[in-house]
Each structure stands twice: as C-alpha cells, then as structure tokens.
Amino acid sequence: MITSWISTLGKFFIMLGRAFSKPESFKEYNKAFWRDLDHLGVDSLGIVTIISVFVGAVVTIQTAYNLNDPLIPDYYIAIATRESIILEFSPTIVSLILAGKVGSNIAGTLGSMRVTEQIDALEVMGVNPYSYLILPKIIALVFFNPILISLSMFLGIVGGYVAASFGVVAPQDFIQGLQIEFNSYYVVYALMKTVVFAFLIVSVSAYYGFFVKGGAIEVGINSTKAVVSSSVAIIVANYLLTQLLLV
Amino acid sequence: MIEVNNIKKSFGSTEVIKGISANFKPGETSLIIGSSGAGKTVFLKALVGLHNIDSGEIVYDDRQLGKMDEDERTALRTEMGMVFQGNALFDSLTIEENVSFALNMFSDMSEEEKRDRANFCLKRVNLNNVGHQFPAELSGGMQKRVAIARAISMNPKYLFCDEPNSGLDPKTAIVIDNLLQEITQEFNITTVINTHDMNSVIEIGDSIILIKDGLKAWQGTGDDILTTTNDDITDFVYSSELFKRIRRNT
Numbered sequence A: 001m002i003t004s005w006i007s008t009l010g011k012f013f014i015m016l017g018r019a020f021s022k023p024e025s026f027k028e029y030n031k032a033f034w035r036d037l038d039h040l041g042v043d044s045l046g047i048v049t050i051i052s053v054f055v056g057a058v059v060t061i062q063t064a065y066n067l068n069d070p071l072i073p074d075y076y077i078a079i080a081t082r083e084s085i086i087l088e089f090s091p092t093i094v095s096l097i098l099a100g101k102v103g104s105n106i107a108g109t110l111g112s113m114r115v116t117e118q119i120d121a122l123e124v125m126g127v128n129p130y131s132y133l134i135l136p137k138i139i140a141l142v143f144f145n146p147i148l149i150s151l152s153m154f155l156g157i158v159g160g161y162v163a164a165s166f167g168v169v170a171p172q173d174f175i176q177g178l179q180i181e182f183n184s185y186y187v188v189y190a191l192m193k194t195v196v197f198a199f200l201i202v203s204v205s206a207y208y209g210f211f212v213k214g215g216a217i218e219v220g221i222n223s224t225k226a227v228v229s230s231s232v233a234i235i236v237a238n239y240l241l242t243q244l245l246l247v
Numbered sequence B: 001m002i003e004v005n006n007i008k009k010s011f012g013s014t015e016v017i018k019g020i021s022a023n024f025k026p027g028e029t030s031l032i033i034g035s036s037g038a039g040k041t042v043f044l045k046a047l048v049g050l051h052n053i054d055s056g057e058i059v060y061d062d063r064q065l066g067k068m069d070e071d072e073r074t075a076l077r078t079e080m081g082m083v084f085q086g087n088a089l090f091d092s093l094t095i096e097e098n099v100s101f102a103l104n105m106f107s108d109m110s111e112e113e114k115r116d117r118a119n120f121c122l123k124r125v126n127l128n129n130v131g132h133q134f135p136a137e138l139s140g141g142m143q144k145r146v147a148i149a150r151a152i153s154m155n156p157k158y159l160f161c162d163e164p165n166s167g168l169d170p171k172t173a174i175v176i177d178n179l180l181q182e183i184t185q186e187f188n189i190t191t192v193i194n195t196h197d198m199n200s201v202i203e204i205g206d207s208i209i210l211i212k213d214g215l216k217a218w219q220g221t222g223d224d225i226l227t228t229t230n231d232d233i234t235d236f237v238y239s240s241e242l243f244k245r246i247r248r249n250t
C-alpha cells in the first residue's frame, strides 16, 4: 500500500519532470497551446457563467433569510455574499466543477491516445509525448483559470444583485454593502489558489490518462479516477493554502 | 546496420523474448515472421526502444540504444519511421497533418514544401484527395497506407513496419510491398517488417527471421525458405495447402 503510493508519486513527478523540458518546436507547441486553451478554457465559459449567476443568487437569498433580524443592516447581506463568492465559491467550487469537466476530458483524451498507441507513435518520431501533450495544457489552464474565476466572481455578485433586487434587499443597500470593508487581498488570495488548482487538475488528470493500461474500459475507469483524485487534491490544497495565505 | 545481441524481454513473470540476436542491413528488407503471439510486435517495439529490454543490447550504426542520453535518442528517432500494427494515427488531426507531423516538428521546410512532401508520400501509397479527411473517415486499409506515408515522410534511415499489408486486398498489398522494397533500395534504408503474408516473404524478403516461442527458430533468404527442411519453417509456411502444392512442384 505505502510502496504503491510512493511509486505512484514517483511516477507522477517523473512525468512532470519530463513534461517541463525543452519543446522540439515552439511553433507546434504554440499551436497545441491555442488548441488546448480553446477546448479546456474557452469551452468552459458557458458552464461557469450559468453556475456562477445562479449560485450567487442562491447565496444572497439564503444569507438574507438567515440574517433576517431588524438589528442587522441589510447591506450585511451583500458583504456576506461577496465574501463567500470571492473566498470560496468561485475559486474552489468552480475549480471542482472544472476538475470534472476538464479533468475527465484530459484523462479520456490522453488515455485513448495511450491505448491506441498514438503516444508510442509520438515517441518513435522523437517527440517527447510528456511535454507535447501535457505542457501546453498546463500553461493553458494555469493562464485561463484565473480569468474564468474572475469572471465567475463578477457574475456571482451580479447574480446576487439580481436576486436581491427581487425584493430581498434594496439595490442601493446591496451596492453599498459590496463596497464596505472590501479587502482586495482576498481576490489576490483567491486567484493564487486557482493557479494551483489549475495545475493540479491538469497534472493529476494527465497522469491518469498517460498511464492507462488496457482498453476502452480502463480509459473510462481512469477518467473517473482522474476526477476523484484531482478533486481531492483541490480540497486538500485549498486547506493548506488557506492556512498559508490567510491565517 | 542494426545489431541485436541476445535481447530478452519479460512482462511480469512471462518471458516473451527469450534471447534473440540478429543483424539488419541497410538496403535490405528484413522480414520477421512467426505465428500470432510469437512475439513479433514485442520484438519490434523493443528494437525501437518502446519496450525497455531486460538484457542484451541493440546497436544502431555504432550507437548503443541503451546508453543514449535524451538528445541522442531524439536524434536517432528522427531517423526512424514506424508503422504500428494498429496504425496509431493521430485521430484529432487530418490525414495531411498526420503525414506532415514530423516535418512540422523537426524540419525547417516552408508550409508549401511540407504540403507537397505530404501529398507526395500519400501518392506513393496510392492515396489521392484524402488530405483534408480525418482518420476515422477512412477504411482500415486506407488508414494503414496513411500510416506508411507518415512513416516515410522524413526519409527515414531505419524503417519499421508491423504488418504493413494486413487488411489490404492482394493488389494493394503488392503495391505496398513493392513500395517498401523500392524505397529501401533507393534510399539504402534499413527496413524491418513483421508479417504473416507469405506473398511478401517470397517477393521482398531479402532476409527472413522466424520467431517461435520468443526465440529465433530459423534465418535465411526468400529463396531458402522454399527449399529448407527446417521443421519450424515447413510447419509455419506450409500450413496452407497452396504453398504445399507450390513446394511439391519446385
């Protein structure tokens, strides 16, 4: 059990070591980067938008419901909504959702390339499959995840505002609340987390894709494992980073 | 010249290659035959370094495969072309992109030169006007031919083909055989081909190795094969009635 853990970790870091090596052709890696940016990052805009708006709305309504006390001013609802969206919902929960979407995509793609010998074909050509297949994905998501998450923060608050304006909180109170005690370091902290999460999603999922043995069934199994493991990695990293950066 | 000295390869506790030595010469098509499961694919993959061998050595023109650093290995591999038994085409890329993949990575040709080269290679395997299609849109035999076109795109010094004409009709199979022999002689390529196809054996086999149970059971030329009394060969080759009859008549 422990030795298998150590050997898994060893394989993981060897994979990463090989992934961060010099590209054979910057032009081809650049092409791969834009391709990956497109279907790992840009393609996630839709789901992130929908989820952020609705969760922002729900957070506002629930906060309002719980703070339903004449002694607490209404703008506290906006403060609470803002903090929970910026600190946890957008960076962590949205990253978890992306771990499902992007992680299974990466593990599935690399896994099927492995079982159909496409990865071997790259290797025989002299292309380093680790770096060609993994590096552009890491760079793409590490670059795009903070953008996605910033958008999610903004849309979450917009969702909250819309829900508030249906009679939960007066719009001017909500706007006022958003501006009170705003600590911009929270945004920095959240975006630092998302960079780490993006790296975890790609590297963990790539690991599960790369080392599939067998056929279509194993590719499916490993895609699931990729999602589970990258989610766990995100949760643990979230705890560690919060200790490190906030406390 | 590729020299193989007593290589062994096991998976877990099963030994698949049990000590094979062979020399493959430039300008010759060397064929590896053997029944299904004999270890041909494992041998070929060990030869190119996709399987790490347990013992023995593989030497490419005085360069020992096991002792190369990353850069030397990459340099050697740009001199290799390989056709996999299952084609291994990049399914997210078009046929033309598949064939020009290595050119894009390693050559400094212009876009137009690369396109011309890709189309030239595709023509040599009798494929026309499929450049913009995806592998999944082609038949099995067409995919196989794309794989061959991809393998020869960089003018390899060493060419490895795992059953290049399985799944092809007899006529196309001959076209492929002739192509492989032609480029081998024209560019002095060291070519190693795994095959089941007795027609290829007789037509283009400059040197032939029979693998049986992970060992080299026989070695000779295409002419030898018709006259040898080696039991393993007669067993393998003359399992078909047609060849038994041919043998009786020679």
Ligand SMILES: Nc1ncnc2c1ncn2[C@@H]1O[C@H](COP(=O)(O)OP(=O)(O)OP(=O)(O)O)[C@@H](O)[C@H]1O
Binding pocket: B011, B016, B034, B035, B036, B037, B038, B039, B040, B041, B042, B043, B085
């Ligand atoms: N990755 C692997 N792990 C474990 N065993 C393997 C692996 N690859 C091949 N083998 C075993 O090695 C033996 C030889 O397989 P190989 O693919 O080389 O046969 P082959 O001669 O190419 O057969 P065919 O003509 O059917 O392609 C088989 O018994 C196979 O089960």
Ligand SMILES: [Mg+2]
Binding pocket: B040, B041, B042, B085, B162
């Ligand atoms: Mg085989």
